[in-house]
Amino acid sequence: MTDRRYVLAVAQMGPIARSDSRAAVVARQIELLREAHARGAAFVVFPELALTTFFPRWILGEDERQSFYETEMPNADTAPLFAEAARLGVGFYLGYAEIEAGHFFNTAIVVDRAGKIILKYRKVHLPGTAEPIPGRTLHHLEKRYFEPGNLGFPVARTDYGIAGALICNDRRWPEAYRMLSLQGAEVGFIGYNTPDDHTGDFDFDNLTSFHNQLSLQAGAYQNSMWLGAAAKCGNEEGSRMIGDSMIVAPSGQIAAQALTTGDEVITARIDLDMASLYRRTIFDFARHREPEQYHLITTRKGPVVEV
Amino acid sequence: MTDRRYVLAVAQMGPIARSDSRAAVVARQIELLREAHARGAAFVVFPELALTTFFPRWILGEDERQSFYETEMPNADTAPLFAEAARLGVGFYLGYAEIEAGHFFNTAIVVDRAGKIILKYRKVHLPGTAEPIPGRTLHHLEKRYFEPGNLGFPVARTDYGIAGALICNDRRWPEAYRMLSLQGAEVGFIGYNTPDDHTGDFDFDNLTSFHNQLSLQAGAYQNSMWLGAAAKCGNEEGSRMIGDSMIVAPSGQIAAQALTTGDEVITARIDLDMASLYRRTIFDFARHREPEQYHLITTRKGPVVEV
Numbered sequence: 236m237t238d239r240r241y242v243l244a245v246a247q248m249g250p251i252a253r254s255d256s257r258a259a260v261v262a263r264q265i266e267l268l269r270e271a272h273a274r275g276a277a278f279v280v281f282p283e284l285a286l287t288t289f290f291p292r293w294i295l296g297e298d299e300r301q302s303f304y305e306t307e308m309p310n311a312d313t314a315p316l317f318a319e320a321a322r323l324g325v326g327f328y329l330g331y332a333e334i335e336a337g338h339f340f341n342t343a344i345v346v347d348r349a350g351k352i353i354l355k356y357r358k359v360h361l362p363g364t365a366e367p368i369p370g371r372t373l374h375h376l377e378k379r380y381f382e383p384g385n386l387g388f389p390v391a392r393t394d395y396g397i398a399g400a401l402i403c404n405d406r407r408w409p410e411a412y413r414m415l416s417l418q419g420a421e422v423g424f425i426g427y428n429t430p431d432d433h434t435g436d437f438d439f440d441n442l443t444s445f446h447n448q449l450s451l452q453a454g455a456y457q458n459s460m461w462l463g464a465a466a467k468c469g470n471e472e473g474s475r476m477i478g479d480s481m482i483v484a485p486s487g488q489i490a491a492q493a494l495t496t497g498d499e500v501i502t503a504r505i506d507l508d509m510a511s512l513y514r515r516t517i518f519d520f521a522r523h524r525e526p527e528q529y530h531l532i533t534t535r536k537g538p539v540v541e542v
Numbered sequence: 543m544t545d546r547r548y549v550l551a552v553a554q555m556g557p558i559a560r561s562d563s564r565a566a567v568v569a570r571q572i573e574l575l576r577e578a579h580a581r582g583a584a585f586v587v588f589p590e591l592a593l594t595t596f597f598p599r600w601i602l603g604e605d606e607r608q609s610f611y612e613t614e615m616p617n618a619d620t621a622p623l624f625a626e627a628a629r630l631g632v633g634f635y636l637g638y639a640e641i642e643a644g645h646f647f648n649t650a651i652v653v654d655r656a657g658k659i660i661l662k663y664r665k666v667h668l669p670g671t672a673e674p675i676p677g678r679t680l681h682h683l684e685k686r687y688f689e690p691g692n693l694g695f696p697v698a699r700t701d702y703g704i705a706g707a708l709i710c711n712d713r714r715w716p717e718a719y720r721m722l723s724l725q726g727a728e729v730g731f732i733g734y735n736t737p738d739d740h741t742g743d744f745d746f747d748n749l750t751s752f753h754n755q756l757s758l759q760a761g762a763y764q765n766s767m768w769l770g771a772a773a774k775c776g777n778e779e780g781s782r783m784i785g786d787s788m789i790v791a792p793s794g795q796i797a798a799q800a801l802t803t804g805d806e807v808i809t810a811r812i813d814l815d816m817a818s819l820y821r822r823t824i825f826d827f828a829r830h831r832e833p834e835q836y837h838l839i840t841t842r843k844g845p846v847v848e849v
Contacts, residue, residue: 408715417838419847453760521844531724537828540726
């Protein structure tokens, strides 16, 4: 039974140290969950890779690397979070590194108010490189440590609307939101870890926060969706990561945004029916889209110049 | 021979009356062209349907309706614009209503510095309705007066970079920009007519200018393209149309924007190579896009809920 109006919370998290235990991280999440619940929230969005430090910044030995993946969910470390959420009747989105049958994914789950996993998504758009770039001390090795997601872009009918999950870099790609909205998604949950200083020649523009906001606002507006986006942020092991967690309305307006780069809960009362104002008019896809004109989007990976 | 750096101009135009002659409109355009040239511009973007009033706002008798379409281009009325542009060595984008073999299109052309048409585009995303909505005096009947474009999303290698053309409502649809960038487009030219007051229940949000800006910034950023977007604006026959013409960089930053709702030239010095900073990193499509995951974008027109 979907509530058409409810309070959505985003639980931004400050840095997680390389040496932090899962138990310590989960204790922080339970605090954030309780605050969100006390402020009326029915659902809480946690960040990407929310149980560990952002380990793709390093070349790691095999033992340490393996230590960052979860082999099952929930597990002994995360069971207290699932239990407390179920006790409070609050659903949540949680990102973590996953290993399954020898395959590694950057994964997010959506958990309902009873503590049941109702959606699993594996990140499709992996940024960065597989090999370290010479001269840098901090890397972005997601292509080394994860495979592209193999679950498509699933949606689920939830107590919080028809919902989809995206992860971090997905939010820059209009194709990702479109896959959700073409399945009727009304709300999207997104966790991210976005450094502003580790890629050297990429961060020439000092616009990392602007690009985060622009991508979220455009994705919400162009797909008539609510979005809740949660950062892991602050100075994490020498990497400066942006905060700017936000809740964005189907109008593209920012309904709430984080003001710190630490643990912080933001909330907004969302009305899923706000989307219908757009979906009946400018973004009535069934009247206005022209899919036969979009063929290159699915037949071509990179640009090809033929003129 | 493409100049990698040049001055781009956008020639915003104030209202055109229902009774204005083409000759009077072209005289205004020539003035704007001369100003742009005097300010160093190599190329000028004029608006959508830049030769006439925005006639799809009315149910028209057949004779008057026919009077708004061009049967050839250039023609006696527009020849002075072509001649002056060639004399000055300035290229331009121009939108107009076109009839060809009994078919009606909302069309834009790109003309090179020698006065030759090197690209023609016919608007794919027609907004509004085919039938008037009862109770309104001003309508948006593009689906009545035009067919969806049948030329795809062409690009051309020009003196101004690999260029594509979009028209008005196209700018809200990420698929349109993507079709251009997948063909290597470095710059996109866009004309528009965007009322903020004529659709009643659509303009509930007072965000028309914000949505124009958001769509252009996201389109430029997510496709690493320069965009030049020209409004026809002001109070045209009782319809209030937004201005906000702008030149947007591949970073998503606004390099120049119009400050009035009348005839106004804006310019920016653009550097096509700025795009490569993005295309080598976060938007290196060949490394990061996952086309096999986007199948619904080309196989599904409207949303289908299967959960």
